[in-house]
Amino acid sequence: MAEIVQIPGLTSRGEWRLPARINMAQQAMAHAADRLAIIDLTGAVRRDITHGELAVMVDGLARYLMTRIKAGDRVGVLLSQSPWCAAAHLAIWKLGAISVPLFKLFKRDALASRSGDAGVCLVLTDPEGVDLLGDLAEAVLVDRVSLEGEPVAFADTAAETPAVLIYTSGTTGSPKGALHAHRVLTGHLPGVAISHDQLGQSGDCLWTPADWAWIGGLFDVLMPGLALGVPVVAARLDKFTPEACADLVRRGEVRNVFFPPTALRMLKAAGQGLDGLRSVASGGEPLGAEMLAWGQAHFGVTINEFYGQTECNMVASSCGGDYPPQPGCIGRPVPGHELAVIDAEGNPTSAEGDVAVRRGSASMMLEYWNRPAETAAKFCGDWLVTGDRGIWEGDFLRFVGREDDVITSAGYRIGPAEIEDCLMTHPAVATVGVVGKPDSLRTEIVKAYVVLKPDAEATEQALQIYVKDRLAQYSYPREIAFVESLPMTVTGKVIRKELKARAARERRE
Structure with missing residues (x-):
């Protein structure tokens, strides 16, 4: 140990x-x-x-x-x-x-x-x-x-x-x-250390393919590494490939890696093992038993899953050096962070409910910038409500699903509203609904359902380029379906739940 x-x-x-x-x-x-x-x-x-x-x-x-x-x-x-x-x-x-x-x-x-x-x-x-x-x-x-x-x-x-x-x-x-x-850096240190089987051992060296502009790169890797005295590798991969990853790990003498799940799936698909690692951590969505077994065989270590979000990060983690993982679960509560699964009234429950973190966590945000109403809505009494659903299995927390409509794609959390707003500025688009469609590699892909204006024309490729040029390369709709109408509430809001169900059916079909 x-x-x-x-x-x-x-x-x-x-x-x-x-x-x-x-x-x-x-x-x-x-x-x-x-x-x-x-x-x-x-x-x-x-x-x-x-x-x-x-x-x-x-x-x-x-x-x-x-x-x-x-x-x-x-x-x-x-x-x-x-x-x-x-x-x-x-x-x-x-x-x-x-x-x-x-x-x-x-x-x-x-x-x-x-x-x-x-x-x-x-x-x-x-x-x-x-x-x-x-x-x-x-x-x-x-x-x-x-x-x-x-x-x-x-x-x-x-x-x-x-x-x-x-x-x-x-x-x-x-x-x-x-x-x-x-205090946010201090709040991250226990979970970062645990997810790397007590990061800070002699010879440790830390890297992630995640960009340092995200909380996962900045506060799960860079700043904790500096604070704990662990060297951090800085590298810009224009495109993540298993071969480039293996070469970087070798050149940087990396021993500790944070891999988003999509990176792990790409390594697995290529059969790419990595030598010399002491720890591998992963977060963003749960890994299954098959991925954990593959990691043990090809990395020689147990992949430690952790959990958190931008508003309150690194609050649960596994630690293979101390106890075996429980596939499908996202770990145990990290010291310093009190987790609960709560019901609609904000009471802790042993049944499925909302994953929540008690106020006092050092990695918890102060507020949403200039949004007091949305800050207040994020809390239920003493609990910050994550928007994720979970259930306890002993002292392990099992992730059930995401309550909101945020799309998790290749490790990125993508808000559909921003993509919808962008597409609505296109002269040919009348209305649009954006959801995540299940995908075996990326967890989800961005799927847009578009209603065009009368007599207007637009191709899938043209709308994809339109979003790429205005938002981000990773958040454009990888699939676009042109439809005559969208499911709407009586107040005119798109019912994303119905679109998500449709996208899930498309994948199965």
């Missing part, structure tokens, strides 16, 4: 005793200057970045930002996996400002909705990001700042001081921003 990693602020009884003052940047940069922080594989030659070198980059950005922003300002970070991406977030937090992760696969409309809603004052990026932003926001090239100068002091921030605003997909309206405080 691996030595148990001690998490500052968490008692042996699994209760939070957080200090009143926390700064996430200081927490992630607390190691010796010569300790390896990031293995940079984004270029042709491997570069090893120490904590001391990372600190120089952080201070260079912080000195520049001090002349432009103040505490509480929102600053975008439009960067892929790279040392500069890590430095950008850390510099923003060091000054007490709020970072807003933005994804390189976003197109103009998606970037505009998020940066506009957040009130972003400027965006830290690279030349590619400058082209993506256009005139949406002022862009600052991170590698152009001076690295000469004195270190910058850490802002005196509280555990509850806002630090990062991460946008999550929803079922209605535009994406919502989950506002997190400086």
